[in-house]
Amino acid sequence: MFIELNYQPMLEDFNKKMEMEYPAILKLLENAGSQHSEKAGDNNIEAANAGISWVLTDWYVEILELPKMRDIIKVLTWTEPLSSPFNTLRDFELFANDKLVLKGLTRWALFDLVNKRPAKITDDLMNRYGAEDRKVFENFKIPKIAMPETFTSEKEIAVRRSDIDFNDHVHNLVYFDYAMETLPEELYENRNYHHIHIAYKMPVFKNEKITCKHAVVEDKHIFCVYGDNDVLKTQIELY
Secondary structure: EEEEEEEEOOHHOOOOOOOEEEHHHHHHHHHHEEEEHHHOOHHHHHHHOOEEEEEEEEEEEEEOOEEEEEOOOEEEEEEEEEEOOOOOEEEEEEEEEEEEEEEEEEEEEEOOOOOOOOOOOOOHHHHOOOOOOOOOOOOOOOOOOOOOOOOOOOEEOOHHHHHHHHHEEEEHHHHHHHHHHHHHHHHHOOOOEEEEEEEOOOEEEEOOOEEEEEEEEOOOEEEEEEEEOEEEEEEEEOO
């Protein structure tokens, strides 16, 4: 089942260069995926309230060109057939004026909130999503993000109430904001990324003290978010 979402951008989606901001792009992709879940009869909040939740483990996005203000924007998304009983892949294509400008991939695991362990993804559940035998990245496996030997900057982050989602932990898209807060001003003003990879290790909960650290390794900006007792929570790679 392919899901197509036509999007009417808002002013807040763009920077002063009239290019679509990275968080706005990720949110758009996320909303397309949520529409797919609704059509599959798999409401994320209802499922979480019943004790089962989809957990995002990775974002991997390749930006060919940033959408511009006044572009006609469309997202196409679908799920791939299961290659593992414990995780699944969702693919994305983003079009601006019918031109492909972005390819993306997310990896999801099903989690039993009651017993605190991974849950098996049933064939019945995946059949409702109508998996398509198509991949946005052929012969591709999401790589691991390298761990820097040292960091050049870091910042303590105060988790806001508005950062917390219906699963009672920091929403996956907020980590990108944490990374941007950690960048030195010059690097932030000149940001220009074509690849975004976010790898989630452990959730951050409300009232948790976190620190985001930044390093540049082989022209790649790598961020690591640490929680209490210096536990690694999330890694972000931008280049």
